[in-house]
Amino acid sequence: MRRWGWLLCCWLLAGCVSLSAGGKPERPHEAAVKQTEAKPLPKDIHLVALGDSLTEGVGDGEGKGGYVGRLVPLLSAEDGVRTVTVANFGKRGRRIAELEPVIHAHQAELGRADMILITIGGNDVMNVVRSHFLDLSRQRFQQATEIFADRLDHLLISLRTINPDAVIVLVGLYNPFSTTLPNIPEINDVITEWNKASQAVLSRYDRTIFVDIQDIFIDRDELLHRDEFHPNAAGYEQMAIRVYEALKERKEWWIGRLLQ
Incomplete structure (x- = not known):
């Protein structure tokens, strides 16, 4: 009798069926499938950058691609991200009136973008x-x-027509003119009002982020290139961190979309 009891115990321990917390049978391979479903495989992000010299990275003495290049490793380190590829169409001297043709010329890249970064207005x-x-x-x-x-409103209409889902990030303006425009002491207020107008436009569109960087450069000449207009490597590093922090607050927009 003891022998039969011992055999019955071994059979129960070696069985293929285990009980879940709810009391329902659950096979071991089913538990593994659930664990895989809960943690999807990392995906790839395609980032398109549009705009002026700040997008191009002018003034970056380290040659790391300005704030865009410095943003890539920050995004790549996120769970759920495997790689980050960049198409950068920034060009020095570009004004907003010159950005529409750039958008039309690169519709294919923009159409498959997960993020669109813009600096324009300076x-x-x-x-x-x-x-x-x-x-x-x-x-x-x-x-x-x-x-x-x-x-800017017309540009956003064009971008949303090409790509309804991408996260659009507009980086605001900062004031490098404190020493060069002494006859306009209220230039900081001018930049603030300009940024508010841009932010108001973005607020009318879903999945858009305005990143304010004006405070980063206030009385911080050590963050400017020797031309006293563009950021230097340290300035671009600060910009990248600020953009990354803003994106982390809306993580579900870009990581969430990738994992659908």
Whole structure:
């Protein structure tokens, strides 16, 4: 009798069926499948960068591709991400009126993008300065801000037509003009109003992020290139971190989409 009891115990321990926490039978291979489903395999992110010299990375003495290049390893380190590929169409001197043809020329890249990064507007501000240097006023900048916001709205319509799902990130303007524009002491207010106008436009579209970097460069000349306009390597590092932090707050938008 003891022998039969011992055999019955061994049979129960070696059985193929185990009980789940809810009391329902669960086979071992089913538990492994559930664990695999809970942790999907890492995916690839395709990032497209548009805009001006900040997108191009002008002033980066380390040659790491400005803030865009420095953002790549930060994103690559995230769980759920296997690789990050970049198509960078930034060009020095570009203003917002020149960005629409770039979008149309690269529709295929934009159509498969998971993220679209944009820096634009600094040269639009400089154009106001150059065109009205002797009679600069807040009104001049206000008019330019309204024109910029209208063009930004049209750009977002174009991008959303090409790609309804990509996360669109617009990096705001900062003020490198504190020493070069002494006749406009309120230039910080001008930049703030410009950024607010841009942020208001983005707020009308889903899956968009405005990244404010104005505070990073206030009284921080050590973050500027020797031209006193573009960021240097340290400045671009700060920009990349700020963009990365903003993306982490909306992680479900880009990692979530990749894992669907």
